[in-house]
Amino acid sequence: MHLVEPAHPPSRKAPLVWALGAAVPWTVAVIAQIVWFVVGVGASADGQWLWVHGLVAAATVLGAAVSIVVAPLWRYRVHRWDLDATAVYTRSGWLVQERRIAPISRIQTVDTYRGPLDRLFGLSNVTVTTASSAGAVRIVALDVEVADRVVAQLTDIAALGGEDAT
Structure with a gap:
């Protein structure tokens, strides 16, 4: 088996879907902080907790910016997939990157998965399950x-190979 550098990127819609998926928990965090400020810090006459709220708000803005803007764009630059008659090749991640090669002879099942955002934007994820303890190979977005x-x-x-991957 020769080593192939995966060439195909995910859909161009992938960064938007990843950003929207990341925005949901950050929106909850922002709402919680607003409630905390209005109920707790805002009600305090001396404002002794105001600096804590400012620090937490700054961390939230930084975390949200990284998760919603930087990570999806970086993931799009890293994520790649390819396949040929011998194997499926993937490269994924953003902070920690992983490269996987699944020989066709080891494929047991091929599945698709579409979450709510995937369906909304016309995307699908392919999962290639192999006889490997490392788990399935996923081609996303x-x-x-x-x-x-x-x-x-x-x-x-896989049908042409006629081999049993178990």
């Missing part, structure tokens, strides 16, 4: 048509 093509291609290639 593909346009539905591309994911369907990948599943069909993997199914056809």
